Amino acid sequence: MKSKMLFSRTDRTSLLPVYVTSIGYWEHQPETEREDGFPDYQLHQTIRGTGEYTVEGRTVRVGPGEAFVLYPGVAHAYRPVSKPWEMAWVAFNGREAGALLRYAGWRASGGGRLADAGLLEPFAAMLEGDSLSYEANLERSHGIYALLLELGRMQTAGSREQDMNRMKPIVAYIEDHLDRPLSLGELSEAAGVSPQYLCRLFQKTVQMRPLQYVNLQRVGRAKQLMFVAPGRRMHEVARDVGFDNASYFGAVFKKATGFSPEQFRRLYGMPGNE
Numbered sequence: 001m002k003s004k005m006l007f008s009r010t011d012r013t014s015l016l017p018v019y020v021t022s023i024g025y026w027e028h029q030p031e032t033e034r035e036d037g038f039p040d041y042q043l044h045q046t047i048r049g050t051g052e053y054t055v056e057g058r059t060v061r062v063g064p065g066e067a068f069v070l071y072p073g074v075a076h077a078y079r080p081v082s083k084p085w086e087m088a089w090v091a092f093n094g095r096e097a098g099a100l101l102r103y104a105g106w107r108a109s110g111g112g113r114l115a116d117a118g119l120l121e122p123f124a125a126m127l128e129g130d131s132l133s134y135e136a137n138l139e140r141s142h143g144i145y146a147l148l149l150e151l152g153r154m155q156t157a158g159s160r161e162q163d164m165n166r167m168k169p170i171v172a173y174i175e176d177h178l179d180r181p182l183s184l185g186e187l188s189e190a191a192g193v194s195p196q197y198l199c200r201l202f203q204k205t206v207q208m209r210p211l212q213y214v215n216l217q218r219v220g221r222a223k224q225l226m227f228v229a230p231g232r233r234m235h236e237v238a239r240d241v242g243f244d245n246a247s248y249f250g251a252v253f254k255k256a257t258g259f260s261p262e263q264f265r266r267l268y269g270m271p272g273n274e
Contacts, residue, residue, distance in 0.1 A: 003027045005129065007091075017096035018148070020140040022182065023126055029077040029087040032108035040091040041101060042070040043147070047119050048086035053078035055109045067105040067151070086230055088123050092144045104151040115154045120247070121147040122147035170198070173180045178221055180242050182214055218242055219256045222263070230271045234261050265268070 005024035013019040021040045029051060044053075045067040053068050055076045062068055070076050072093075103108045105112055114120070126143035129136065170191040174182065187194040187210050202210045218241040225237050233238075240247035253261050265271075 001025055001027075001127070004127070006018055006132065008132060008140050010134060012134060013125070013137045013141055014094070014197050016094055016138075016141050018092060018094035018100055018141065018145055018270075020126065020137065020144050021091045021093055023090040023140065024088070025084075025127055026087045028084040029078070029080055031077070033077040033113070035073050037073040038091065039072055040093045041072060042089060042091050042096050044068050044070075044087055044089040044112070045120065045123060046085070046087055047117075049080065049082040050080075051078060051080045051085040051087070052090075053111070060111050062111055064183050066111055067114055068111040069109060069228075071109045074109050081090075088119055088127065090123070090126060090144060100145065100148040100152075101163060104148045112152075120147060120150060120155060122150055126137060141225075145237050163201060167205055170210075174217060178218055178242050179240055181244065182211075182242065184210055187214075215252050216256060218249075219253050222253065222261065226261070226265055226270050235242070 003024075003026050005022065007022045008021065009021040028049075046062050046064055048064060050061060053070075053076060054060075054061055055070065055074060060068070061081065068078075076124045100108075122143045126140045126147070131186050170187060173187070174191045184198070188198045191198055193201070198210055202213055203207060206213055208216070221240045222237050225232060225240060229237075234250070235246040238246040241249070241250070244251035249261055253259075253264070257264055259267060
C-alpha cells in the first residue's frame with residue numbers, strides 16, 4: 001500500500017455518534033509535533049518498525065502489535081526510531097467517541113498492546129479505496145465503531161478470561177444458594193479469599209459489589225418464578241429467592257427494574273394472586 005491520507009468528515013456524518021474525520025497510512029511516518037494538540041481523537045497502529053510518542057512529558061517507544069491513542073487538545077509528538085516506521089492512523093470524533101475509547105481501554109492518551117501485529121481488519125477496511133462519497137464515509141464511521149469494539153475485546157480478553165475463571169466457583173455457589181440469605185463473609189469464605197479481594201474481583205469483572213450481584217441474580221430468578229408459577233403470592237416469591245422481608249424484596253426489585261414486582265407482573269401480562 002502506498003502512503004495515503006483521506007479527509008472524510010461531512011455535515012451528515014458528523015451527526016453520527018462516532019465518525020471518522022481523517023484516516024491515513026504512512027510507509028514511513030514522519031516526525032510530527034503539535035504543541036496545541038489535535039482537535040479530534042487519534043488512534044495510531046504501528047505495522048512495521050519502531051517509533052516513539054511523547055505525551056504529557058512522557059516518551060514511550062512502540063513497535064509492531066502496539067497502538068497509541070491521543071486525546072483532543074493534548075500536546076504531543078511522535079517520531080520514527082527506525083526506518084521505515086510503517087503506521088496507520090485514524091482521527092475521529094462524535095458524542096460517543098470518548099465512551100467507546102474508554103470501553104476499548106483508553107481513558108487518556110497512551111499506548112496499548114494488541115493481540116496481533118498485523119493491521120487490524122476494521123482498520124484495513126477503512127483504508128480501502130479513495131472514495132469520499134457519503135456512502136464511503138458512512139462505511140468508515142461504521143468501521144471506527146467496529147475497530148473500537150475489537151480493540152476493547154483484545155485489550156481485555158486475556159485478563160478478563162483469567163478473572164472470569166476465578167469467578168466461576170463463587171458464581172456457581174451463589175446460584176446454588178439464592179434461596180437463602182448470603183453474607184459477604186460467607187461468599188469470601190466459600191471462595192477462599194478475603195472479603196476485600198472478593199470485592200475487588202467483582203468490581204473489576206462485573207462492575208458491582210458481590211451483594212449487588214447477588215441481589216441482581218435474585219431479581220432475575222424472581223422474574224422466572226413469576227412466569228413459571230403465576231399463582232404464587234409475592235411474599236412466597238420473595239422467600240424463594242432468599243428475602244426474609246417482602247417489602248425489602250420489593251424495594252430491591254424496583255431499584256433493579258424500575259417496576260414493583262406487581263407492576264412487572266402486569267406489564268408482562270402474568271396472572272397474579274394479589
